[in-house]
Amino acid sequence: MAKTPWPEGTKCVGKFQFKSSSGHHLPFNEGEMLTIIKATRDPQWYIAQNDAGRQGAVPTNCIQKFVKGESKLNLMPWFHGKITRLQAESLLSPPEDGLFLVRESTNYPGDYTLCLCTDGMVEHYHIRYRNGKHYKTNGDGLCTGLVKPKLEQKTVAVQDEFLSGGWVKNRGDLQLQRTIGQGKFGEVMLAYYQGNEVAVKSFKHCTTAQAFIAEGSVMMKLRHKHLVQLFGVIPEEDGTFYIITEYMRNGTLVDYLRSRGRTVLTNDALSDFSLHVCEAMVYLESNNFVHRDLAARNILLSEDLVAKVGDFSLTKKVSSLQDTNKLPVKWTSPEVLRGKKFSTKSDVWSFGVLLWEIFSFGRMPYPKINLKDVRILLEQGYRMPTPDGCPTEVYDVMKSCWQLDPDFRPTFESLKQSLLQIIH
The missing domain is CATH 3.30.505.10 (SH2 domain)
Known part of the structure; x- marks a missing residue:
């Protein structure tokens, strides 16, 4: 069946870069917006115009029809971040x-x-x-x-992944309801997507574009029952970008622990939270991902109190170098604070601190110790004492995570087995 010609004024976007030495062709870049002027006798070509007003013939196999919300995957791809x-x-x-x-x-x-x-x-x-x-x-x-x-x-490559993977969603299917939190890049809102309750992160600021897009890129590669799941992304023409995830009704683990406390939560419940997170980290470990920001504030709880690891804005493949700016010092391993690379074993250190948070019902780690003194004390051998009421076996697991030499720390798989023995 012959393809129906696009009418005059149709918006389209470059799928690939098109170069030509012919004067009657219109060169364009991947992601560049064009407007169809008219069809030609050859169904493989259109006459189009770019934003600068230049006109020429373009090949149909290098363009695609613009669908609102999709072409703006070139979210400020001209922003190159911190370069000299x-x-x-x-x-x-x-x-x-x-x-x-x-x-x-x-x-x-x-x-x-x-x-x-x-x-x-x-x-x-x-x-x-x-x-x-x-x-x-x-x-x-x-x-x-x-x-x-x-x-x-790098941004262009990620944008292509969103499109090819079917993650780009229609803005008309999203109904924003109310703000439920504040993320690193912007507010987090409760919303409905195709009738289902979801959480939506949004931002509109070019300095965070790459990091925000990168979070969605990581999430679409990962799927586990104890990881917060991505439903899709929506880029808007005005530069707003949305990440749609499952809605975790009970909020962050740290807030839940602090609001309930030991009068409500049993050691069994705390152990369940710990095991849920550990299982997620076993999955990340097996897929060579390093979370880099493991803490109770980044663990979310579903309506039925299933703990899930969230906030993948810093998550990277193991081979990636770390950025030493704005590290969460009290959760960061000594070797990373010394300027070395993140690794699965640095996540293990953070998991030990997370266990301490869980069994202290959400207390801030290293209480009454100045932030600037934490690294020095750790290098000297100081470790946080056991939280009140914490089982000895659980505290032993924490200490195993806090070995100064990362090679001596356990894997997440071995941590999982240790926790299973404690629980059962």
């Missing part, structure tokens, strides 16, 4: 008028630098985030307009 001036100039080489990227400002932390090619060189502009589309339509003092973004390749 020289690195930016290298990425923009050879310079092409209008080629641009945005990076974090090295001189003004919290602000951004627009790096824009003109006349064979790269100009650097100090900017503040307001509206990501402003300079695309208004020169407003720039040496030239923003014609062609230099795409951040």
Whole structure:
């Protein structure tokens, strides 16, 4: 059956980069938006126009029809994060008028630098985030307009994964209800998606784009009964991005522990929470993922009190290097605090601290000890004492997680077996 031609004005997006030396063709980049002007006699080609007003023939096998919410997977892919001036100039080489990227400002932390090619060189502009589309339509003092973004390749690859995996959902199926929490990147809301209760994380800020997208990317690779499950993502035209996950009615484990306390929760219940988390970590361990932020605040409880590991914003493959900025010191292993790489064994250390949180009913670890003193004390051999009422066998498990040499710490599989013996 012949394909029905797209009518004039149809919006489409580049599936792949298209280059051509022919003057009547319209080159475009992957993710670039185009508007169909008319069909041609050849069903394999359309005449289209880009945002700069240039027209030409485009091949149908390199474009796809724009569906609201899908094309904006190029969520600020021109933002390259914390790179230097020289690195930016290298990425923009050879310079092409209008080629641009945005990076974090090295001189003004919290602000951004627009790096824009003109006349064979790269100009650097100090900017503040307001509206990501402003300079695309208004020169407003720039040496030239923003014609062609230099795409951040890792982000583009992740966006392709969302699309090909069927994770992009329709905004019309999502009904936001009310704010139920605050995440690292933005608020967390209760919502309904196709009639089901869900939790929705949202953000609208370019500095967190890569980290936020990366969290969704990790979640779509992982599926386990004790991991918070991803349902989908929704990118909006205005730059808003939503991650849709299962709704955990009883909130975070740390809040639940603090609000119930020892008068309500038994050691059996605490052991169940511990085992649930450990089983999730066995799964991550077996798939070579390191969570990097294991703590009671990042464990969520379902309506029937099933504990599930959440917040995958820092989760990485084992081979990834760690970022030493803004580490949760009281949960972080000594070797990571010394500047070494995260590993499964650093997650084991954090799990020991999490066990201490659980059996102390949500107390802050290292009570009455200044944050700056924690690392020094750990290197000197200090370990937190057993929480009141904590079974000796459980405290022994904690201490095994806190071996200074990570090679001497147990695996999560062996921790699981230890907990099963304690419970049964």
